[in-house]
Amino acid sequence: MSLHCEIRPATRDDIATIADLADRIWRTHYPGIIPAEQIDYMLAQRYSHAALLAQIEAADQWFDLALIDGKPAGFAQYYRSAPDEIKLDKLYLLPELHGKGYGSRLIYHVKKQARQLGGKTLILSVNKHNKKAISAYQHSGFVIRDSVMIDIGGGFVMDDYVMAKTL
Incomplete structure (x- = not known):
């Protein structure tokens, strides 16, 4: 049975909810x-109140919250990375909701928003060992465009694929 899915813009009032979702999702996934x-390190760096507030209130960034039957269940954050390119920087859904179509709905929502923003390409970065996410993105039409290793400080790197989808 499918539950009602609503995707709406996040506000500063959603910051604690987003941080809690990120903590739960990241520590499981x-x-x-x-x-x-x-x-x-990455949760502290990317999901602090200040970091989330900056992303929610930035001019060329968008942060959306997914609600399943009215309960916070996931989120997506994306921004303009080039004049005709939008980068999907965050897309997370509670693990117990995986495989039910909600992740696809969130990806579809971001693709639609990116097109409305004039994007011709949607890109994202995904850890090379995150097989489940890579498969889900490929199922949504993304292809691997590049392989990158980025120093994020603290002695850590992100060893990622850059994936892209023409809109």
Whole structure:
């Protein structure tokens, strides 16, 4: 049975909810993909109140919250990375909701928004060992465009594929 899915713009009132979702999702999904110390570091770096507030209120960035039957279940954050390119920087859904079509709905929503923003290409970065996410993105029409290793500080790197989809 499908539950009602609503995707709406996040506001400053959603910051604690987003941080809680990120903590729950990351601590379930990323062990075995990246070390626990890197999970802690990246959560502190990317999901602090100040970081989330800056992303929610930035002019050329968008942050959306997914609600399933009225309950926060995931989120997406994206921004203009070039005049005709939008980067999907964050897309997360509670693990218990995987495989039910909600992740696809969130990706579809971001693709639609990116087109409305004049984007011709949607890109994202995904950890090379995150097989489940890579498969989901390929199923949505993304292809691997590049391989990158980015120093994020704290002695950690992101070893990612850059994936792209023409809109």
